[in-house]
Amino acid sequence: MGRHRTSREDLRERIRRRRLTVGVLGMGYVGLPLALEYARAGIRTFGFDIKPEKISQLQQGQSYIRDVPTAALAEQVQTGRLIPTGDFRHCADCDVLFICVPTPFTAHKDPDISFILQATESIAATLRPGQLIVLKSTTFPGTTEEYVLPLLQRTGLQVGEDFFLAFSPERVDPGNRVWTTANTPVVVGGVTERCTELAVAALELVVQKVVPVRNPRVAEMAKLLENIFRSVNIALVNEMAQLCDRLGVNIWEVIEAASTKPFGFMPFYPGPGIGGHCILIDPYYLAWVARRYDFVTNFVTLAAEVNESMPFYVRGLIEREIARLPVSLERARVLFLGVAFKRDVDDLRHSPALKIMELLWHDGVRQLAYYDPYIRSVEFLGRRLESMPELTPTLLRQQHIVVITTDHSGVDYEMVCRWSRVVIDTRNACRHVRRSRARVVLLGSGR
Template identity: 50%
Template sequence: MNQTLARIHDRSAVVGIIGQGYVGLPLALVFEEAGFQVRGFDVDPTKIEALSRGHSYIRHIGSERVAASIARGRFGVTTDFDQLRECDAILICVPTPLGAHREPDLSYIHDTANAIARRLRKGQLVVLESTTYPGTTDDEVLPILESSGLSCPDDFFLAFSPEREDPGNARFSTKTIPKVVGGVNPASTEVAVALYGAGVDKVVAVSSARVAESSKLLENVFRSINIALVNELKITFDRMGIDVWEVIEAAKTKPFGFTAFYPGPGLGGHCIPLDPFYLSWKASEFGMWTRFIELAGEINTSMPRYVVGKVADALNDARKSVKGSRVLVLGLSYKENIDDDRESPSYQLIEYLQDKGADVDYCDPYFPKARHGRRHSLNLSSVPCDNTTFRGYDLLLVSTAHAQFKDPALYAGVSLVVDTRNIVKAEPAGPVTVVRA
């Protein structure tokens, strides 16, 4: 333990980070910029090749930053997991998706833990960052690592520290977001706190890995439930002829006791649509039914169908049917101004409209071509973001509030807009009917 701590304090420790995606890559850069030697591991050779050239495939992480880290000689990337033996700390940043029946899929964690166990040596710190249910670090990862014949904390250290990435957030970054850390024992907590304290501005130590795992779930359950609440109120207020966006702006003027959440066409991103169900699944093991989580999930997953219903109503009012209409969906990203389309509701919107016979295209400056995901393969490319193109459609459906879509001139002469993000003015440069959805 003392040797590991000494290597952390004098920056001679080598930090290995498994997974070079939206979580692992910024974390690798933070530790390199703090003076550590960093090894980035990934099973995708195209990512490794891009990073080796100093090229970033994540828009909000500039290639200049990656190139600078590579040029300093402290950041190396590889698909060779045997190099894990050279690392003093190994951070796990791999996906934790849901299965077909919303059950947790820990296969990536299990595979990674087994890969580490085959190469584990004395003195190493292993930290799981992937969001999961309470008990995963103690009950799933620890036994796999100890199958190596080494024990924790006598031979190695194990902790959980939840990722808190918010892609595109200009106010907070990996370095400035406080880092929650909880070990499977006090010695592991101490070593993990020392490591993160050398790289980020603030570390919050908690009593156990289970508390750290639960804290991330609470954060995302809180958001999921409040988004569901405002989505339900949007539908309710719409029936009453009340603008939910104006209601929210009025409520925001209260300086205490209220936090603004905004409605949308559904949930996107890797965290909020998935993470709460990790907790509800685990709770069932203890005879608990997490009704708030289940209800929020039901409301949020129903929103794309609600929006498509508003599209059908808007076209009907214009004496058109969905079948045969040309519809342009604005935005594939799950949130504005980023190139992250994980779990984006735009994909469901497009597929639902296609199922109803609409001729659907999309426009997104961050996605020249729609990526092939686990559940969606659209085989579409983005149309140009200009007024001439927009006027060629029967209806525009605003799904993402990209800054590029906020120019009123884009909508001049457009006949019909269904706006789920409240970004299109009711009277832009030219007559247009705007339906809030």
């Protein structure tokens, strides 16, 4: 009993005195900002990743994530507080370990938690008494206790006594300058009360508000609810936008009017499709785990299907406008403005713009180009496609169709509308444009 008590109390004291070492597995959009926060708090922090090119960049103090300033990163690397490494044996040196790895889905839209399992195996290889492991990757309820815990307990160490395990979902919003890793509240649920207590203490070193919940399943389900809430509401307005196109009603005016109600309504907006990591994937994670309990998430899955249908709908809008011009599909020149999945970020994950481009290519549209000030090149059907270096009147005049798929704030939409033949606006980016409105085909406007 004394050894067990010492492991917990020793870790709690290390956290209290800030004399601990932290490890973050996965140097992506979640892991790198988290590692930087701990390093800036004066805590020795290892940043682990399996990609040598990432580690090399980080060791040189260079950030590859827009939300992580290179100057801030370089300072922590140079002082030795942030230690990027691909050597997972250093997990043994860490008192607290965060797992922040991707959780994609398979071709059949089943969960792929292989990165979580791989990270857990790396930790288990050097697991010792007195370590706290916190899973932050978005996943389905039961992952922490049914998949991560057994791998760690194979070592013979016991959770809640020798080592400690919790789940605290990430809440990263790429490009958001207001809500950051430090000031965005997080929830955390431990496998035992001791696990929760220690995880709360460790997170409070860098996060302003930490909310404990009963267990990991509550935290896992809360994360899915947060994202599926958005998925369902976006699907609603996407379907309404398609209906408004038939009714001859402008969905954007409808949403603006409904937003005047001071209670019981929250505005969501249509678009060319869902991108990013969470909102597109999470409905399928929930649907998969629901099937294990003989439950079908009809409503949630239908919303996901509506959102995934939007690139096909936009493809139809584009081809309709091409058909109205004296040009064939094969000769039509189509320029996409923005390929990032959302405004003012350099994140391509599940970009709806790329999906639309693929659909057009398969339909015979071969002269495709894009301009995105944040993304220099993309892999497109096995080809490398470079962004146009500059958005100019000459470039716009050369196109048959210009499609706004991402409403980056730095784009001059007055110029876009003035010099383009046809503008298909899927984001209402041209709402403030006063001239040349006749050239704009707005998604959901009833035109």
